[in-house]
Amino acid sequence: MSLDHTAKGVYAIAATPFHDDGRLDLDSLDRLTDFYAEAGATGITILGIMGEANKLEAEESLEIVRRVVTRSALPIVVGVSAPGLAAMRRLAGESMALGAAGVMIAPTPALRTDDQIRGYFDQAVEAVGRDIPWVLQDYPLTLSVVMSPGVVRDVIQANPSCVMLKHEDWPGLEKISALRRFQSEGSLRPVSILTGNGALFLDFEMERGADGAMTGYGFTDALADIVRLSAAGEREAAHDLFDAHLPLMRYEQQQGVGLAVRKYVLQKRGILTSAAQRKPGSVLSAPARAEVDYLLARVARHDPRAAL
């Protein structure tokens, strides 16, 4: 199964489950893998920023790839961003050999000019191999690399193996419109656009032309419904469901805190045994946990899946 530009729906950004003592929790990883499929995800992205990828040793990363690829029938995308190209090439090659559908590459934070960005992806794609399907991650808030629509187009056009954009610029609605306009004008080939940013703008991102979401919000099932409703033209129903979840989505989308919220929610949903992050990680305070509980109760009035 190989990733291509027709990808749609929801690619769940997977958390990496740990025991309280920091060891990998593979049983929870299995449950999480199953959950994403049952929730209606059309793909899973592992070893992303949210997956605490940079806290893992190389063998652990491969163990996660092997476990998820083996267990899931969904296409698996593996985040391979790394400070050096050697590590990137190795993880990409081994992941594809294990059955991954593609990899995801983010720009390295030091990049500034358009030339530097184009040059970096040329080198990165050469390193991982020009035949491996890959996702271009555009995430300025965390990576501090700003790619104009024109540069995104340049990178996609120069690299036929780039099949998807993980769009999480903020603000980003006009960027989606610009890219889709490039395509209708014929200057950009087809590419899948899945959006991130904790789904905080998913309602309008779909209406601007996104193909779905790639994010780690704890209610993958709700995201799948929003994407489905929006794609089916059921605008009011899509917005109603989106608005019901927005207070919790907004709470999750806090830099440095978001992952703790997500793991807490996934634990409450019975998927993760522990909400622990590997060090260095953040911990939810008692007031924060109470706030999430309160938000869940309010979401549950509209969406019974939040009644935990």
Added chain:
Amino acid sequence: MSLDHTAKGVYAIAATPFHDDGRLDLDSLDRLTDFYAEAGATGITILGIMGEANKLEAEESLEIVRRVVTRSALPIVVGVSAPGLAAMRRLAGESMALGAAGVMIAPTPALRTDDQIRGYFDQAVEAVGRDIPWVLQDYPLTLSVVMSPGVVRDVIQANPSCVMLKHEDWPGLEKISALRRFQSEGSLRPVSILTGNGALFLDFEMERGADGAMTGYGFTDALADIVRLSAAGEREAAHDLFDAHLPLMRYEQQQGVGLAVRKYVLQKRGILTSAAQRKPGSVLSAPARAEVDYLLARVARHDPRAAL
């Protein structure tokens, strides 16, 4: 009327109205000043980042101060942040002479260490005068200066004329709790905390101990109601109103786009003649205007003030 640590409620961050050709629009400024009072604001903050302060010439800034101070019965806070202390001292002195209640000072973006931050505010307060009440603006996302709770406390304790914190760290809930804990422990004197960040976390900020909001969301009246309900302990009602506005608040809180949305909403409410920003500024695309219209219509189901 002088600002002090007992300030509560909603301080509206005022937009600066321009004609389409970029000239100041003083008639709209008068309407805006009146609107804030009618909407239940307890104060007005002018010449902030959102007020396009750095696009104004010195005389224009003073004209705005004079106009608003003269017209309004509310306490007026004047943003005086500037690259140099001479300009800051001058605007602060002239504003206070014209009747402002206090000034607001942000850290200059180059600051990194705790010592640098403490040193900067010492110099800034010496420059504007140690008798002028001032608001400490804590806005890391835009200013790239990160102040720990301990440093905020240091700055407040070292400067008796600091009477308020404009809190817009993100995430910021734990910071409010930390500061209030400092106070209950006796290591921090009383200080007003009003929150920014487009009110995106106002629901829980109030519950963590904030005294209100200082932000420019187009529905000052709704913010005033949320603050009032929350302060009165009507938790469900506060959250219901907050949640109704959240989709629009979220849309406004987009870096670089937010001001265009706010001016568009204020124009639709009949307050601004033009939604124009002075150059360089952003302009709402037609799809973006349609999205705001749609959001207004949805908010209006819960809050008739949004039926425009």
Added chain:
Amino acid sequence: MSLDHTAKGVYAIAATPFHDDGRLDLDSLDRLTDFYAEAGATGITILGIMGEANKLEAEESLEIVRRVVTRSALPIVVGVSAPGLAAMRRLAGESMALGAAGVMIAPTPALRTDDQIRGYFDQAVEAVGRDIPWVLQDYPLTLSVVMSPGVVRDVIQANPSCVMLKHEDWPGLEKISALRRFQSEGSLRPVSILTGNGALFLDFEMERGADGAMTGYGFTDALADIVRLSAAGEREAAHDLFDAHLPLMRYEQQQGVGLAVRKYVLQKRGILTSAAQRKPGSVLSAPARAEVDYLLARVARHDPRAAL
């Protein structure tokens, strides 16, 4: 006298003299203006970053322009970079009316993409007036805006009134070569390139094709000699003089300390009455002053002008 692309030699970046109490010291400014001419400068740049421009009030800035333009027979370039275009337009217009030869514009620090940089200069040049000759300042280390050679070319080609590049990228030798190559290929029109960075690479910058220096090193006379020798093909002599000054140049080129060193040297040369900076500014420690004295004594073995 109007700045054009044939400018060569040394444009001195002028310090702004203050009395110990922070008032402008106009007598010292007169002496400094005279000194630059006697030292062989071919132009003077005032109100730059090193000129503490952002600590001045608007009237003071104009007073400095008037004083220097009136006194000097050299072309005067005025730094007009400001957070807002209104202030920039005003200072540029008034400076040209007073007799300045041109203005200097730096990119505003928030710019990231090539499109943003091109767009900013388009707006800035429209604001100051498309008929005013201007210098493009390229200073990534302090401004955090990185312009590729291609973008520098784009900005110059799109703006006929841009006649000079103040080059202070670091490293920057290849950039000079790239721009000169653009010109020999016919894709870039003639433009003067003067280099900054405290002259730390002036030896090779000249050999790569620079027309001279624009920097504030305290020995303008030595810079003028180095440029003259290098332009005349006297390579060894140019390097010998350069190397003799390099230990002191290197000492001056310390972020945040450099201006204090320069003012101290200019004071020792009898030009400035006080080495004071307006607040907030740095002060040389006693060991630092002794180090500069020691360096001067060592330079004086090769260049008697350093025997102070």
Added chain:
Amino acid sequence: MSLDHTAKGVYAIAATPFHDDGRLDLDSLDRLTDFYAEAGATGITILGIMGEANKLEAEESLEIVRRVVTRSALPIVVGVSAPGLAAMRRLAGESMALGAAGVMIAPTPALRTDDQIRGYFDQAVEAVGRDIPWVLQDYPLTLSVVMSPGVVRDVIQANPSCVMLKHEDWPGLEKISALRRFQSEGSLRPVSILTGNGALFLDFEMERGADGAMTGYGFTDALADIVRLSAAGEREAAHDLFDAHLPLMRYEQQQGVGLAVRKYVLQKRGILTSAAQRKPGSVLSAPARAEVDYLLARVARHDPRAAL
């Protein structure tokens, strides 16, 4: 052999030799290891930023550690900075097991406040083990983390296993003086201070109290002489030798270019077979190589070791 606070002299920051095709060049590594000892280095630091550490696979890093530790009688410091603590712990543990004398840890680039910095080192030291001697790397220009002298003291005092500061703040002379003053006041325990920044301020750093240098300038032997002369109080001789090398040191100390210069010089000295960097890396242009050749010839007038 274990690193402690009495370390003095020159710790060479080792380049990592590659063949032209990117494979590790272990023969050159052996020659380099021998060269450093012959040149008078008192220690060697491997896998630093300059060592292209982030381009290596985990096995390669260990191979380098094993090779150098086995071959050299000098204490070996291993750079273990990594995005995650798991990788850091593993490399540190394995390096010490192989016979390294200590490790070097830099702050992770996202750190801003003093609390964050102190907290990070607490976690990092816990991860690598509180019994492993380590070097605190203070390099704001590249890492964008600014540590005040007080924070450096806090980190050292809180972590008894910290035995050395690799000082490369810029400017940094006052920081050395401040730390030595802390020690004479009794608030800071003994710690070795070796300085970096390409030795660009080594002359005065020694006089301010540094114990030596830790940097990768191609003439380790000259650095050793400068440190020795300065420590012996032969001030003029130390400065004379320093000044002779400064034009080349300055040329090497160009961000992104410096490593290419160093490898080129080490190749010319007969130590490296190839000057290649592993991708992504920079390559010296023909004019740049000619400039280095010219600088070498000029240095050789004073120091025959540069006659290559």
